[in-house]
Amino acid sequence: MRKIFLYMTMTFDGFLSGPHNELDWFRPGQDDEMNRDIMRILDSADSLMMGYPTAPGMMAYWKEVGEKRADPGWMLDIADAMDKKHVFVISNENEDLEMEDAELVVAKNDKELTSAVKKLRKSKGGNICILGGVRTAQNLSRLDLIDEYILMVHPVAIAVGKPLFISKMGLEFVSSKSYNSGGMQMRYRPARV
16 A cells, blocks of 8 residues: 655744745755755655645746756756656646646545545555645645655744644654754654544
């Protein structure tokens, strides 16, 4: 059975973005060790799961980085890794995806989303990394469809924004790792009784 894990970057006070999806607090690439760990996380999955419209925008961005080959090496590594992944795009309606190696998963409600994710978990392949879309991450978490949370917590507080967790959830600690940049990688599993 495929493991479904969520990898997200967040603020110290628990937000994935500002209230209007701002990421101006995020300063990527400042820590070589963190960059290497991000690559290990991405390499541990053969597929990505993202919401619509996040997926087309994010994949187009990384495709452009890979084609231009002008960005720092750590960005090219991520672009190359992203280019090799199959992408499951979650949407509540049919969308015209103009993405290579992408598969639309239409789920109009919680029941359909739960059924679709359970079907993906049983399908052939390796781990699936949930990588983007605040609403998608919130819904998958709320429905207890995530096997592990890998959170890169950055040393910044923004006081208001979009949180990952929108309902109460018990978690079991797996591991933590601190970085010279002040960031921390936190891993948790849902505490399922």
